[in-house]
Amino acid sequence: MFIYGTALLALCHLLGAVLGDMLGAALGVRTDKGEFANVGGVGFAMLLLITLRVWLHRRRLLCATSEGGLHYWGALYIPVVVAMAMTQNVVAALRSGKIAVFAAAGSVVVCGIFVSLINRAERTGDDDAAGEKSD
Amino acid sequence: MREIFVKAARENGLVLAFALVGLVALLSNFLSRKLTFGRVQGSAIAILIGLALAWAGGKITGGSKGLADVAFFSGVGLMGGNMLRDFAIVATAFEVQPQEAKRAGLIGAVALLLGTVLPFFVGVCVARAFGYTDAVSLTTIGAGAVTYIVGPVTGAAIGAKSDVMALSIATGVFKAILVMIATPAAAKFMRLKTPRSAMVFGGLAGTVSGVSAGLAATDRKLVPYGALVATFHTGLGCLLGPSVLFFAVKAIFPN
Numbered sequence: 001m002f003i004y005g006t007a008l009l010a011l012c013h014l015l016g017a018v019l020g021d022m023l024g025a026a027l028g029v030r031t032d033k034g035e036f037a038n039v040g041g042v043g044f045a046m047l048l049l050i051t052l053r054v055w056l057h058r059r060r061l062l063c064a065t066s067e068g069g070l071h072y073w074g075a076l077y078i079p080v081v082v083a084m085a086m087t088q089n090v091v092a093a094l095r096s097g098k099i100a101v102f103a104a105a106g107s108v109v110v111c112g113i114f115v116s117l118i119n120r121a122e123r124t125g126d127d128d129a130a131g132e133k134s135d
Numbered sequence: 136m137r138e139i140f141v142k143a144a145r146e147n148g149l150v151l152a153f154a155l156v157g158l159v160a161l162l163s164n165f166l167s168r169k170l171t172f173g174r175v176q177g178s179a180i181a182i183l184i185g186l187a188l189a190w191a192g193g194k195i196t197g198g199s200k201g202l203a204d205v206a207f208f209s210g211v212g213l214m215g216g217n218m219l220r221d222f223a224i225v226a227t228a229f230e231v232q233p234q235e236a237k238r239a240g241l242i243g244a245v246a247l248l249l250g251t252v253l254p255f256f257v258g259v260c261v262a263r264a265f266g267y268t269d270a271v272s273l274t275t276i277g278a279g280a281v282t283y284i285v286g287p288v289t290g291a292a293i294g295a296k297s298d299v300m301a302l303s304i305a306t307g308v309f310k311a312i313l314v315m316i317a318t319p320a321a322a323k324f325m326r327l328k329t330p331r332s333a334m335v336f337g338g339l340a341g342t343v344s345g346v347s348a349g350l351a352a353t354d355r356k357l358v359p360y361g362a363l364v365a366t367f368h369t370g371l372g373c374l375l376g377p378s379v380l381f382f383a384v385k386a387i388f389p390n
Contacts, residue, residue, distance in 0.1 A: 013225050020292070023378070038292045042221050043374030046228035053229055073226035078178045079156045080223040083215030084287065085185030085308075086156075086202040088301040091193035099276065100302055103261040104309035107254030107280045111339040112321055114249055118242065118335050119326035 005062070005069025012052065016045025141207060148210025155211065159184050179312050179345075182283070186308065189301075199297045217291055224284060228370060242331065243364050246338025251372050254280040254341065255380055258306060263388075270385040271295050275303045277384070278376040282342045283307025285372030292377035311345035318349025327353055330360040337361035341368040 020041020056062040144151050163180035167173060171180075189201025198204030203212030213219070258280030259273045267273055275295040279286030279302065286303030289295075295303070318327075318340070326332055327350075337346050337360065346365040350358045 009222065009226050009229075013222055016225065017221075024292075038377070041292070042224055042288055043370050045221070045225040046370040046373075049225060049228045067229075070226055070229045073223050074229055076219075077223040077227050078181070079153075079160060080214060080220050081284065082156050082159060082178075082181045082185045083152055083211050084220050085182045085215070085304065086189050086192070086208075086211045087200050087215045088186065088189045088304055089193060089199045089297040090186050090190035090201060090301050090305075097305070099261055099265045099267075100279075100305040100309050102265075103254075103258040103276060103280045103306045104313055106257040106261060108310055108313045108317060108340075110253050110257055111250060111341075112317070112325060114253065115246075115325045115327075115332075115336050115339045118246065118339075119332045 002065055002069040004066040005071075006073065007069075008052065008056075008062075008066075009049065009070050009073055012045045012049040015048055016043075017041045019044040144207045145209070149213050150210070151208070152210040152214035155208065156181075156185075156214065159188075179308070179315060182308055183312075186305070221288070224288070224369065224373070243334045243338055246335045247364060247367055247371055248338075250339040250341045250368060251281055251285075251375055252380075253339070254310070255376075259384060267299075268388060270381065270388050272299045273388060274376065274381045274384045275299050276306060277380065278372065279303030279306035280310060281307070281372040281376065282369055283311060284369045285376050288373045289376030289381070293381055307342065311342040314340050314342055314345030315349050318345075319353045322353045327357065330357065333357035333360040334364045337364035338368065341365060341372070343369065 017038060018041075020038035020043075021036055024038055025036040053062070160177065160181050163184055164177035166180050167177040192202035192205050192208070193199070196204040200212060202208045203215070255277040258277035261280075262273050262276040267276065271290075271293050272295060274293060275286060275290035276299065278289035283304045284307070286307050287300050290300040290303055318325075318336075325336060327336055333350060336350070340346050340349070340361075343362060343365045346361045347358055350361045
C-alpha cells in the first residue's frame, strides 16, 4: 500500500528528528529561541532510511506500490526547494550579494583544482574503473 | 469577484502552492530548453524564479518571509517550510544504492569529505572577510557554500537569522549554477573521463543539480556515477554542518 512507504518515511523522519534533538540536548546546543537545537536530525533520518531499506529488501517486505509512497516525496524534493526559495528574505540578502558570489566562486575554483589533482594522481589506478565502463 | 478568489486562495493555501510551483517548473523547463538549450537545468532556473518571487514579495510587504508574506500566497510558506522540506530531503535517501556506493570506495569518501570541508572553509573565510563575526552566521554561510540544502538545514538547526539563511541559499544556488556552466568547459582540466573520476567530481562538487546537469553536458554516461556520490553529499553536509563544523567555527570564533 502506498501509505506504507510514506509512513516508513515519516517514521524515519520523526526518529531522526528525535535523535537530532537528543544530540542537540546532549551537546547543549541552543537556538536563538532558547530551545535545544536539532543536530544532524535530517542526516540521521537519511541513514535510518538507507539502513531500513536494505533490511526490508532482504526480507522482501516492501512492494513496489509501497515504494511509490516514498518515491513520490523524493520526487517532490526540487519543487519543495523551489517553494522554500520563494519564502526567503532575498531583499535582505541582496544587500550583501558580494558574499554569495565570492563564496560560491571561491569554493567552485578550490574544488575544481582538487578534482583535477585527485584524478591526475589516480591516473594509474584507473584501469579497473575503465574496464567496468566498457561493459 | 476578487473576494471570492482571495477566499479560495486563503482556504486552499497548500494546494495553491503546488499549482504555483508547478507553473514555475513548467516555465523554467521551457526557458531551460529554449534559452539555454538544456545547459542550465530547469530546476536551477526554477529556484532563481523562486528567489525572484521572494524578492518581489519582500519588496511588496516589507516582511521577511518572501512571497509567503503576501496573504494570497501564504500556502507557499507551508510547502517550503521546515517540515515538508526535511521530509522530501529524507525521501531522496531512498534512491541511494549502498552496493553501488561501496564501489566508489575510499576515494569517493575522501572526495565527499573534502567536498564538504573545503567549500565550508572558503565560505567561512569569505563571510569573515565581509564582516560577519558570530559563529552561527559564519557556519550558515559556510554551509551554503556546500549546497543550497545544507545551508538552510544547518542555519535552521543552529538558529540563524532569515537574511543570513537567504544569503546562504543564494551562495548555494550561485555555486550550483557555476558548476553546471563550468563543468563542460573544465572537463579536460579535471580529467573527467572515467566513472571513478566522475565519482570524485560528484563528491567534491557536491550540489546534485549542479553535478547531474554539469555531467550531462560533458558525458551522459558519467551522470549516475557523479550523482550517486553527490546524493550522499547533502546527508553528510546536514550531519556535519550543525554539529562538527559548527563546533569548529564556534571554537575559533567564540562570540
